[in-house]
Every structure is written in C-alpha cells, then in structure tokens.
Amino acid sequence: MNKRFTRILATSIAAAALVGSLGACSKGSSSSSSDGPKEITMWTHAAGNPEELAATQAIVDSYNKSSGAKAQIKVQAFPQESYNDSVVGAASAGKLPCIVDIDGPNVPNWAWAKYLAPLKLSADLSKNLPSTVAKWQGETYAVGYGDVALSMFARKSDLAAAGVRVATIEKPWTKDEFQDALTKLKALGKWDYPLDMGTAGTGEWLPYAYSPFLQSFGGDLINREDYQSADGALNGDKAVEWAKWFRGLADQGFMATKSGKDSTQDFLNNKSGLLYTGSWAGDKARAALGDELVVMPSVDLGNGPKIGGASWQWGVTSGCNNMDAAMDYLSYSLKPENVASVIKATGGIPATNEAAALIPAFAEGGANRIFMEFSRHYAVLRPETPAYPFIATEYGKAVQDILAGADPKTALDKAVKAIDANIKSNGGYKN
Amino acid sequence: MTTTQIPPSPGRRVAAPAPAAPPSKPHRRPRYLREQLSGWAMIAPAAALLLLFVFLPAILGFGLAFTNARLVSPRPVEFVGADNFVRLFTDPTFWRALLNVSYFAVVVVPVQSGLALAMALLINKKFRGVNFFRTLYFLPVVTSMVVVSLLWLFMYRKDGLINEFLSAASFGLIDGPDWLNDPATSMPAIIILSIWQAAGFHMIIWLAGLQSISGELYEAAQLDGASRWHQFRYVTWPGLRHTRTLILVTITIQALGLFDQVSVMTQGGPLDSTTTIIFEAVRSGFKQQETSYASAISLVFFVLVLLISAVQRYLTREKD
Numbered sequence: 001m002n003k004r005f006t007r008i009l010a011t012s013i014a015a016a017a018l019v020g021s022l023g024a025c026s027k028g029s030s031s032s033s034s035d036g037p038k039e040i041t042m043w044t045h046a047a048g049n050p051e052e053l054a055a056t057q058a059i060v061d062s063y064n065k066s067s068g069a070k071a072q073i074k075v076q077a078f079p080q081e082s083y084n085d086s087v088v089g090a091a092s093a094g095k096l097p098c099i100v101d102i103d104g105p106n107v108p109n110w111a112w113a114k115y116l117a118p119l120k121l122s123a124d125l126s127k128n129l130p131s132t133v134a135k136w137q138g139e140t141y142a143v144g145y146g147d148v149a150l151s152m153f154a155r156k157s158d159l160a161a162a163g164v165r166v167a168t169i170e171k172p173w174t175k176d177e178f179q180d181a182l183t184k185l186k187a188l189g190k191w192d193y194p195l196d197m198g199t200a201g202t203g204e205w206l207p208y209a210y211s212p213f214l215q216s217f218g219g220d221l222i223n224r225e226d227y228q229s230a231d232g233a234l235n236g237d238k239a240v241e242w243a244k245w246f247r248g249l250a251d252q253g254f255m256a257t258k259s260g261k262d263s264t265q266d267f268l269n270n271k272s273g274l275l276y277t278g279s280w281a282g283d284k285a286r287a288a289l290g291d292e293l294v295v296m297p298s299v300d301l302g303n304g305p306k307i308g309g310a311s312w313q314w315g316v317t318s319g320c321n322n323m324d325a326a327m328d329y330l331s332y333s334l335k336p337e338n339v340a341s342v343i344k345a346t347g348g349i350p351a352t353n354e355a356a357a358l359i360p361a362f363a364e365g366g367a368n369r370i371f372m373e374f375s376r377h378y379a380v381l382r383p384e385t386p387a388y389p390f391i392a393t394e395y396g397k398a399v400q401d402i403l404a405g406a407d408p409k410t411a412l413d414k415a416v417k418a419i420d421a422n423i424k425s426n427g428g429y430k431n
Numbered sequence: 432m433t434t435t436q437i438p439p440s441p442g443r444r445v446a447a448p449a450p451a452a453p454p455s456k457p458h459r460r461p462r463y464l465r466e467q468l469s470g471w472a473m474i475a476p477a478a479a480l481l482l483l484f485v486f487l488p489a490i491l492g493f494g495l496a497f498t499n500a501r502l503v504s505p506r507p508v509e510f511v512g513a514d515n516f517v518r519l520f521t522d523p524t525f526w527r528a529l530l531n532v533s534y535f536a537v538v539v540v541p542v543q544s545g546l547a548l549a550m551a552l553l554i555n556k557k558f559r560g561v562n563f564f565r566t567l568y569f570l571p572v573v574t575s576m577v578v579v580s581l582l583w584l585f586m587y588r589k590d591g592l593i594n595e596f597l598s599a600a601s602f603g604l605i606d607g608p609d610w611l612n613d614p615a616t617s618m619p620a621i622i623i624l625s626i627w628q629a630a631g632f633h634m635i636i637w638l639a640g641l642q643s644i645s646g647e648l649y650e651a652a653q654l655d656g657a658s659r660w661h662q663f664r665y666v667t668w669p670g671l672r673h674t675r676t677l678i679l680v681t682i683t684i685q686a687l688g689l690f691d692q693v694s695v696m697t698q699g700g701p702l703d704s705t706t707t708i709i710f711e712a713v714r715s716g717f718k719q720q721e722t723s724y725a726s727a728i729s730l731v732f733f734v735l736v737l738l739i740s741a742v743q744r745y746l747t748r749e750k751d
Contacts, residue, residue, distance in 0.1 A: 085717065088503055113503045202698055256589075257701075258612040389503075393718045397700075404614065404701030421518075422721075425499060427506065 041097035047077035071325035104310025112386035131309030144313035146348035196272035206396035212306035243408030309379030515727035551637035580695035640674030
C-alpha cells in the first residue's frame with residue numbers, strides 16, 4: 001500500500017511539474033496578454049570581456065530587483081566575432097531577443113531590415129554625445145552608453161629627443177608636420193618603424209580607423225547627399241591623394257604594411273614611437289608609462305582631424321513581445337551611475353556629462369577628458385545608410401590592397417563599382 | 432593506431448552483389464524481400480540525414496543562385512535569371528580565385544600524396560617504436576586547421592621562427608621574406624602549411640593500401656632476386672592501384688575547397704594572391720550579405736568539382 005502511495009505521489013508531482021512548466025512556457029510565448037511576458041532576453045557581444053559583461057549584468061540585476069521592474073531581464077552573452085552572425089541568424093529564424101546590442105554603424109542596416117523598433121524612452125537623450133544616438137530616417141533606433149575616440153600616443157621623451165612638438169586640440173599636426181615628425185623620429189633609429197597604425201587589423205577596424213584620414217583629405221566613403229553612389233567621393237582626386245599618402249607612409253619606412261597583432265603591447269614594449277589607436281588603450285598605456293605618455297589628436301590632413309564616431313549601442317527588436325518592459329529597462333540603464341559603471345569597465349567615453357562627472361578620469365582635468373574632447377570635436381559618423389556593412393567590406397579590402405601595393409585609383413574604382421552595384425541592386429536601400 | 436592494423440582483405444568480394452539464387456522454390460521470395468527491406472532500413476538513417484543536410488540545402492542553394500536573395504533585407508526575393516553568373520564571370524577576383532585554387536591543387540596533389548606515400552613506406556615496417564612514429568606523423572591531422580594556422584601565423588612573421596631559423600642556419604646571410612604579406616610568397620607559404628597538416632591523413636590511407644598487398648608477392652620477388660626498387664615498381668605500385676585513385680580524388684577535392692588557412696591567415700590578401708573560391712563565397716554570403724551571389728559561386732564550384740572528379744575517374748578507370 002505504502003509503495004503504491006509513493007508511486008502515485010511521485011507521478012502526480014511529475015505531472016504537476018510538467019503542467020506547471022508547460023504553463024510557464026505558454027505564458028512566456030504569448031504576446032496577447034496585456035502586460036507581456038515576465039521574462040525578456042537581452043543579447044550582448046561582451047562574452048569576451050568579463051569586466052564589461054559584469055557591469056552590464058550588475059545593471060540588469062539591480063533593475064530586476066527594483067520595484068518598478070516591468071519584467072525580469074535575462075542576459076545572454078556572445079563572443080564579439082560571432083555576434084552579428086548570431087543576430088542575423090536569429091532574425092531570419094524569427095527568434096530575436098527583445099533587447100540587442102549593435103555596433104553603431106550597423107543600426108541603419110538593421111532598422112531597414114526591420115529588426116529594430118524605434119526607441120520610445122523616458123530618458124532624455126538630448127544631452128548625449130551625438131555619436132551615441134543612432135538615428136535613421138528621422139527616428140532613433142539605438143543608444144549607447146558611450147563612444148570611443150581615435151588618437152595618437154607617444155612618449156614625451158621620444159618627441160623631445162626628436163625635436164617634435166606635442167600636438168594639441170588647438171593645434172593638431174598638419175600633414176607636413178606629421179611627415180616631418182615621422183622623419184625625425186625615424187632618424188632616432190630606435191625602432192624598426194616609428195609609427196604603428198594597427199595595419200594588421202581586419203574587419204570593422206579598417207573603415208573605422210582609416211576612413212577618417214580619407215575624410216580629412218576631403219574624400220568620403222559615399223556621397224552623403226542621397227547615399228546612392230560612392231562615385232567621386234571614394235575614387236575622386238582627394239581619395240586617390242589619401243591612398244597615395246597612406247601607402248607612402250609604408251614606402252618611406254614609417255610603418256609596417258602589416259603591424260604586429262597587438263599594437264598597444266608593441267608600443268609599450270618600445271617597438272614603435274607613435275601609436276594610432278583608440279581611447280580603450282588609454283588606461284593601459286597610462287598605467288605602464290605614467291606621465292611619459294602623451295595623448296595627441298589625430299592628424300589634420302586638410303579638413304581638420306577626423307575620427308570615427310559611434311560604438312556599441314542598445315536597441316529593441318521589432319518582434320519583441322514586451323516592448324514596454326524593454327524600453328523601460330533601457331531608460332533605467334541610461335541613468336548616469338549605470339552608464340558610468342559600464343564605461344569604467346570598457347574604457348570608453350561616457351555619453352553624458354552627468355556620467356562623466358562620476359568618473360574621475362573624465363571629470364574636468366581628468367586624464368581621459370581629452371578623449372571626450374576628441375569625440376566632441378572630430379567625430380564623423382560612418383555613413384548612416386543600410387549599405388554601410390557592404391561599404392565597410394569593400395573599403396576594407398581596398399585599404400588592404402593599397403597597402404599591399406595595388407594602384408590606388410584602380411583599387412578605389414573597383415570598390416566604387418561594387419558599392420554602386422550593390423546599392424542599385426537593393427533598390428537604393430529605400431523601403 | 433588500431434586503424435593501421437587492417438588485415439589483408441580478400442579483394443573486392445565483400446562489395447559484390449549477392450549471387451542471385453535460382454528461383455526454384457517459391458518460398459524463397461519472401462526472404463529475398465525481407466533482405467531488401469532490411470537493406471533499405473539500414474540505409475534509411477544515413478539517407479535521411481544526407482537528404483536533409485546535403486541534398487536539400489544544395490538544391491535550395493542552386494535555386495537561390497538565380498534570385499536576388501539577401502541575408503539581411505526587407506525586400507522580397509525576386510528571380511533575376513543569370514545576373515549573378517554574368518557578374519561572377521566578369522569579376523577579376525573570381526578568376527584570380529580560380530587561378531589560385533588551380534595553383535594550389537597542382538602543387539599540393541602530387542607533393543602531398545608523394546610525401547604521404549614516402550611516410551607510409553617508412554613506417555610500414557616492423558620495428559620497435561613504429562607506433563610512436565605513426566602517431567608523430569599523424570599528429571598534425573588531429574589538430575584543428577584553425578589552430579595550426581594560428582600557430583604558423585606566428586612562425587611566418589617577418590621576425591618569426593622560420594625567418595629566425597633561416598637567418599641562424601645561413602649565419603645571417605638570408606633575410607627571410609614577410610611570408611604571408613608578400614604576394615610572391617603568400618601562396619607557397621599556405622601550400623607548405625597545408626601539406627604538412629594533411630599529409631598524415633593520406634599516409635594512413637596509403638598504409639592501409641600497403642598492408643593489403645600480400646606478403647607472398649614480396650617473398651616471391653625476393654626469391655627472384657628483385658631489388659628494393661624493382662619490388663616497389665612491380666609489386667607495391669600496381670598493388671596500390673585502388674588506393675591511388677582514392678587518394679587522387681580526395682586530395683583534389685580537398686585542395687579545391689581551400690578555405691580555413693586563408694580565412695585565418697591572410698583573408699585572401701595580399702592583392703588577392705591567396706583568395707579562393709570558397710573564401711569568396713563566404714565573404715559574399717556572410718560579410719557582404721549577398722546570399723544569391725554566394726550561391727552562384729557555390730554552384731560554379733560544385734560543377735567544377737564534379738567535372739574534375741569525373742575526368743579523374745575516367746582517367747583512372749579499369750582499362751580491361
């Protein structure tokens with residue numbers, strides 16, 4: 001009797017558990033209920049960056065515990081290299097999570113593909129750094145906690161030894177001064193190459209790092225009036241001039257056509273005198289070099305120094321079944337203290353002054369304040385068009401070919417032809 | 432290495448169809464039917480998986496090649512005829528990829544199979560520690576190509592192991608090139624790495640072939656006073672006939688599908704000197720989101736492999 005009773009009990013518990021979990025499932029996937037599901041998912045590319053992931057997770061935890069939480073947020077982290085593929089794969093399978101992070105320049109592409117919904121946040125974005133708010137066709141689709149800025153690092157003693165002036169925001173190096181500085185630095189004979197531009201980089205680094213030089217020369221990735229053609233912008237005289245200048249840096253022995261894997265480390269190990277890199281390397285370099293480190297703006301090649309704008313940002317997907325909670329979480333996460341904690345972890349530039357005030361390095365007079373100034377003065381957004389991912393690959397290939405010795409005009413013409421064909425075959429990327 | 436201990440197989444008899452039984456008694460038919468059924472049942476799982484994961488995607492891919500499908504797009508898919516193929520055949524990068532793959536195959540097929548055969552002959556002996564060498568030669572094969580490529584990436588650098596070695600061995604006379612970053616040396620560098628990585632695999636196949644040759648033939652040859660070279664020429668080489676065909680076809684197909692090394696080490700550069708057909712397909716399909724164009728490249732690749740394999744099968748057919 002006793003045995004039988006146990007069996008009945010076990011069976012009924014199992015059945016109850018099953019029904020319960022099925023119930024939870026159906027609740028989770030129903031979209032008709034007024035307040036939506038109680039748990040929504042958020043994807044981030046930060047799996048390879050424990051500090052950033054921990055900071056994000058901490059915001060999520062505090063939101064989940066807060067009394068006003070409209071849903072429980074669940075974080076899923078991916079490695080950066082496979083993140084975009086995962087989103088695209090999930091989108092074609094109709095399985096996107098509610099909240100995603102997006103590399104800034106990809107926002108128009110995803111908005112055009114209808115992956116993203118326009119943001120309706122209670123937070124005020126008007127005081128954000130412009131490059132942290134991603135807009136397309138008049139609507140805001142994503143917002144970031146911060147940005148990053150490209151800059152030039154050097155050692156004070158090297159510049160002094162070579163007799164080269166320290167560039168400042170008021171007076172950046174001109175093209176001729178840069179040439180002169182490299183010549184003098186090379187003459188010191190301390191390094192194989194005085195300059196490291198991170199030429200071993202691949203993927204998004206290529207357009208992010210080198211299209212600002214092109215823009216400083218007066219060229220661009222695409223004609224920005226209507227975003228329908230790259231002809232004249234990417235293969236005009238200015239662009240060819242840029243390509244020749246860039247290749248010339250290698251020809252004159254100023255930089256390697258393929259640098260080491262880790263440019264920052266090479267610089268710290270005294271393998272290069274000048275390092276062209278992003279603000280993310282600032283803390284590490286300062287920790288190693290202290291007051292020896294000078295952070296300088298990028299070079300003015302004719303139209304003022306330029307740097308790329310927009311970093312990783314957050315958006316809400318159009319298929320989200322609890323839009324309200326997703327928007328609520330994003331608004332919550334944009335509080336200055338939250339932004340500050342993530343920015344501290346990523347080494348970025350905080351999106352707002354309130355957040356900056358909470359980070360000593362970015363407060364007035366702080367060591368990293370200068371990156372904020374760079375971003376404010378020089379940032380150029382990568383073309384806000386759904387064609388950007390395609391433009392980026394073609395431009396990246398052109399850069400690599402030019403470095404490897406291809407004829408600049410031919411390489412750029414080829415990229416223009418491919419970009420124009422792509423835009424045309426997508427109906428001008430108009431909906 | 433238990434795989435190498437294959438006993439001499441009794442020829443091809445296993446694969447021959449069961450001799451048709453004389454239909455003398457009527458009760459034999461159901462049994463024949465039952466055998467048929469169990470045969471199909473055994474094929475079924477593999478056939479279903481093949482259909483689902485190989486044939487179906489392949490057919491879909493062929494279809495996509497004639498449309499303007501995109502990886503990311505809100506626009507409906509339209510039929511565009513041969514547009515993708517016209518674009519493909521006017522793209523110099525595609526022709527360069529074709530040239531690179533041919534270059535790779537033409538070098539890798541003879542050198543790798545030759546090296547694998549030499550290695551197999553070396554270790555097809557009975558001496559102490561032979562398993563150690565078998566393992567040693569086979570080791571690169573079980574290491575992932577991505578890992579191997581990452582390691583060789585460091586070795587090939589301007590100040591990498593290979594150049595340091597060249598410099599030390601020549602007392603500083605040879606200043607090695609920047610292997611992967613020079614259009615003249617990038618493809619040879621990838622070829623050397625590929626041969627090193629995959630030769631062990633084909634060594635195993637050669638070894639299986641070698642061990643299927645009857646020892647009596649060698650004894651007879653020795654009695655006739657045949658030299659080592661003559662034994663190889665008149666016993667070993669003819670005995671490896673089927674193995675040879677198998678290896679020729681598999682190496683060729685593998686060579687045509689060159690991708691991992693390029694993706695990890697050179698991204699097709701410098702100046703398209705290492706780009707391949709598969710690399711172009713992946714680049715178009717995933718990085719550039721042009722699914723249909725990538726499908727067109729894949730379709731051309733498929734036809735190419737089919738043609739080459741057919742030609743090889745024809746040339747190595749049984750001529751009796």
